[in-house]
Amino acid sequence: MDEKDKNLSKKEHIRMKLLEQQGEAKLVRKIIMITIASLILLIGIVGLVGFLYINSAMKPVDPDDDTIKKVKIPIGSSVNGISTLLEEQGIIKDARVFKYYIKFRNESGFQAGEYKLSPSMPIEDIVTSIKTGKLMKEAAMKITIPEGKQLIQIADIIAGKTGEDPKKVFKKLNDKKFVKSMQEQFPQLLTSEIENEKVLYPLEGYLFPATYDFYEEKPTLESIVIEMLKKTEETLQAYEGQMDKNDYSVHEMLTFASLVEEEATAQVDRGKIASVFYNRIEEDMPLQTDPTVLYAKGSHKSRVYYKDLEVKSPYNTYKNKGLPPGPIANAGTTSIDAVLKPEKTDYLYFLATPEGEVLYSKTLDDHNNKKAEHISNK
Known part of the structure; x- marks a missing residue:
């Protein structure tokens, strides 16, 4: 190869090299442009999504849900x-x-x-x-459930406020599907213990005594009961440690507290009544509390007679030792406190006089003497 051919070969090589570099430069610019465009698009999408999210977050959670x-x-x-x-x-x-x-x-x-x-x-x-610090709405309806009320009485109160038939309300409160739906919403509160075939009314004792505000003109029975169960669950959260310490389930504690609630009067110290029940359990004695007999009979009387004590029912604590299958009424915090922190006494008997006083005794003879003095001749 002569000198002229060599020069031409070098020039051709340089030209090819330049063309190659130009091609690479175009490719790089193309990649850069695509990258920049992609970033701009991504930023735009993120910005749009962010804007839509913030805009959505600024709106009400559910415009149709007026639940307070x-x-x-x-x-x-x-x-x-x-x-x-x-x-x-x-x-x-x-x-x-x-x-x-x-x-x-x-x-x-x-x-x-x-x-x-x-x-x-x-x-x-x-x-x-x-x-x-002001409320946005005034309550359209208030329902007050006093302490010591039984489910049938609560049904009457709800019916009176909502204009429904008391019998239909009570029937609904004991409907299996309705109770099951409540269990699904409150599994820690309404446990399988309320499904015991011996339990007369599953929701008995679980509708907490309080005043409830409702902001609908006519709330459903379901929404009313849900508020009451929420109140019960909220109240009992403060007692979880004490229930664990006493080895009580919610059902057992509410059952025990309902006995104290039904035996108590305005003047009584519930802690002493609870201590009597504890002492009788310790002595393997039946609790023998009259309100369980009346509950078993489904009657409300001021006095229990000997013939009433023969009623055949798992709730009859004259015939059955220990607690009844379930609560016999709703209990307030005073009775719950008494059950979880009872007084320490040696009493095995107590007697509520017609005047509302409660007399305590350590022996059956003393109890019978007080009964003869204050009750038998009344």
Whole structure:
């Protein structure tokens, strides 16, 4: 190969090299452009999704759900704490969005207290409510369930407020499907113990005595019972440790407390009545409490006669030792406290006089003497 051919070969090589580099440069630019476009598209999608999410989070959780929930905001709660609490209660969709909304609006001055809020409330109304300390709605109906009421009496109270037939309400409260649906919603409270065939009414003793506010003109029986069961569950949470210590299930504790509730009078010390029951159990004696006899007979009388004591029923504590199969009424916290923290006494008997006084005895002879003096001649 002469010198001329060599020069041509070098030039051709350089030209090919330049063309190759230009091709690579175009490919790199193309990749860069695609990458930039992809990033812009991704940022746009993320931004759009973020905007839609925030926009959704600013709206009510459920515009059609007017269910009122009690939300307690403790003293000294931070914005972060309030936001988390509202999300947990289902009042807002996202605690972070709510927190940023408050900071962006420079909102402050939130007041501690118990608020009645609903998932249908706009975020502005929620903020206004907890700033002013005012409720957004007045209750349309109040139902008060006193202590010591039995399920049939509670059915009458509910029927009186809702305009329903008391018999239909009571029947619904004992309907197997209805009870099962309540068990599914409150599995820790309504355990399999209420399914015992000896239990007369499964929900007996589980509808807590309290005043309930309802914000619908005519709430369903289901929504009424749910509120009552929520109150029971909420109240009993404070007693979990004591129930574990006493080795009581919820059902056993409510059963025991109902006996104390039904035997107590306004003047009585429930702790002493509970101690009598404990002492009788310790001595392997039947509890022999008259309210269980009346419950077994389905009657409400001021006095129990000897013939009544023969009623055949697992609830008759004159015939059966230990606790009855289930509660015989709803018990308040005073009776629950008495069962879990009874007084220490040696009494095995007590007698409620017509005047409301309760007399205690250690022996049957002393008890009979008091009975002859205060009851037999009345």
